[in-house]
Amino acid sequence: MSVSGAALVLFLLFHMSMNLVALFSGDAYNLICEFLGANWYALVATAGLAALVVLHFVYAFILTMQNRKARGEQRYAYTKQPKEVEWASQNMFVLGVIVLLGMGLHLYNFWANMQLVEVLHMLGANVDVSLATDGTHYIKETFSCIVYVILYLVWLVALWFHLTHGFWSAMQTLGWNNQVWFARWRCIGNIVSSIIVLGFAIVVLVYAFCPCAGGC
Amino acid sequence: MDQNISFNLKVWRQRGPKEPGKFVTYPMKDIPGDTSFLEMLDILNEELINKGEEPIVFDHDCREGICGMCSLYVNGHPHGPATGATTCQLYMRRFNNGDTITVEPWRSAAFPVIRDLMVDRTAFDKIQQAGGYVSINTGGIPDANAIPIGKDIAEEAMDAAACIGCGACVAACKNGSAMLFVSAKVSQFALLPQGQAEAARRVKSMVAKMDELGFGNCTNTRACEAECPKCISISNIARLNREFIKAKLGD
Numbered sequence: 230m231s232v233s234g235a236a237l238v239l240f241l242l243f244h245m246s247m248n249l250v251a252l253f254s255g256d257a258y259n260l261i262c263e264f265l266g267a268n269w270y271a272l273v274a275t276a277g278l279a280a281l282v283v284l285h286f287v288y289a290f291i292l293t294m295q296n297r298k299a300r301g302e303q304r305y306a307y308t309k310q311p312k313e314v315e316w317a318s319q320n321m322f323v324l325g326v327i328v329l330l331g332m333g334l335h336l337y338n339f340w341a342n343m344q345l346v347e348v349l350h351m352l353g354a355n356v357d358v359s360l361a362t363d364g365t366h367y368i369k370e371t372f373s374c375i376v377y378v379i380l381y382l383v384w385l386v387a388l389w390f391h392l393t394h395g396f397w398s399a400m401q402t403l404g405w406n407n408q409v410w411f412a413r414w415r416c417i418g419n420i421v422s423s424i425i426v427l428g429f430a431i432v433v434l435v436y437a438f439c440p441c442a443g444g445c
Numbered sequence: 446m447d448q449n450i451s452f453n454l455k456v457w458r459q460r461g462p463k464e465p466g467k468f469v470t471y472p473m474k475d476i477p478g479d480t481s482f483l484e485m486l487d488i489l490n491e492e493l494i495n496k497g498e499e500p501i502v503f504d505h506d507c508r509e510g511i512c513g514m515c516s517l518y519v520n521g522h523p524h525g526p527a528t529g530a531t532t533c534q535l536y537m538r539r540f541n542n543g544d545t546i547t548v549e550p551w552r553s554a555a556f557p558v559i560r561d562l563m564v565d566r567t568a569f570d571k572i573q574q575a576g577g578y579v580s581i582n583t584g585g586i587p588d589a590n591a592i593p594i595g596k597d598i599a600e601e602a603m604d605a606a607a608c609i610g611c612g613a614c615v616a617a618c619k620n621g622s623a624m625l626f627v628s629a630k631v632s633q634f635a636l637l638p639q640g641q642a643e644a645a646r647r648v649k650s651m652v653a654k655m656d657e658l659g660f661g662n663c664t665n666t667r668a669c670e671a672e673c674p675k676c677i678s679i680s681n682i683a684r685l686n687r688e689f690i691k692a693k694l695g696d
Contacts, residue, residue: 292662296620299661301554306468307547309521311617311671318666319619398665401679404687408680 447478
């Protein structure tokens with residue numbers, strides 16, 4: 230969980246930085262889309278990324294099942310959370326499922342229209358590739374719909390909660406923690422997750438509410 | 446002056462490990478505030494015995510917070526609402542007149558209920574037996590001021606050794622994980638030279654035993670640390686993870 234999670238945090242940072250380009254220039258963003266289209270390097274990286282997500286989720290599912298079993302069949306009638314316990318830490322699996330659902334939506338909105346189309350084209354299928362590397366077009370199209378804007382923001386909030394616990398928790402699991410570093414990791418974790426989520430959210434909001442987004 | 450209080454006590458009653466249990470409510474009248482929680486149960490049991498009913502079974506021994514025998518999940522907290530204290534150190538002055546106090550046994554698959562509020566905690570003994578000791582000759586006891594160990598390390602080892610093995614960490618954890626207990630037992634040795642010779646073997650066998658006995662996995666919720674009557678820190682869990690990874694890489 231910790232290793233795959235930390236790797237996914239790095240991916241999110243990378244993805245978020247690329248998205249920020251779309252704020253300044255839609256054409257520059259499309260160049261990145263072209264660069265990360267259906268070439269072998271990008272495809273291998275995509276496969277690796279998919280494997281990471283599957284690993285992270287399958288492992289989480291197995292551990293959660295084990296944990297439920299370890300708790301026993303008889304549950305407490307009355308429980309009270311101590312104030313030191315973060316809400317996110319108790320709900321990592323539920324938050325993870327929300328993140329995963331959001332990711333499904335995101336793949337449908339973008340990946341299925343872009344990299345997948347290119348791959349299908351390369352395999353000889355009769356598909357229209359004229360917009361496959363036009364990421365800016367799809368950003369504009371998706372966020373012109375207010376429902377998508379809200380869904381994406383909900384997704385990002387869930388991601389923020391997931392990351393604020395996940396970041397320091399990963400360091401703790403890897404044994405890279407002590408009484409001094411505990412507060413530091415939590416602070417760094419909060420900053421990193423806020424940067425990631427704000428970076429993503431600003432692109433959504435700018436494209437949703439600013440008509441000149443990505444250059445007029 | 447502590448006042449006398451009256452309240453309802455909702456207690457889990459279960460005749461045996463295989464029998465279904467249920468809550469029974471007992472009205473308690475005029476209990477002085479300076480009565481300890483266990484003394485209050487003694488008062489109730491005396492009444493029950495006088496009425497010819499079965500007394501409530503619960504674990505207790507030293508009644509001064511060092512043996513780790515008392516348990517009880519009181520109003521949603523292992524060892525009750527007090528922090529840094531065991532159930533035997535909990536006084537009735539913490540509760541109010543007219544309260545309903547819910548008392549449950551530890552609930553964890555690895556700690557099956559024996560009867561009423563008593564659970565079987567032999568799983569902890571088994572983990573200890575798997576490696577929670579030093580088996581090499583470490584010589585006689587040196588003078589305290591001649592021990593070549595830094596004050597900080599000595600303090601940390603002592604803090605870890607404060608664990609009384611009561612099982613509150615497992616009771617508090619939503620995953621029924623015993624990581625805080627195991628980490629304290631591993632840390633108290635891993636920090637000192639006497640324990641380092643067997644460190645790798647100890648951590649591997651204790652963790653293997655813990656997994657085998659059906660305890661859950663740690664997700665770092667920190668509920669254990671918050672409820673621990675001895676305030677054992679989760680930095681011990683980080684140390685356990687570190688020792689475990691080191692031992693596995695050494696293989």
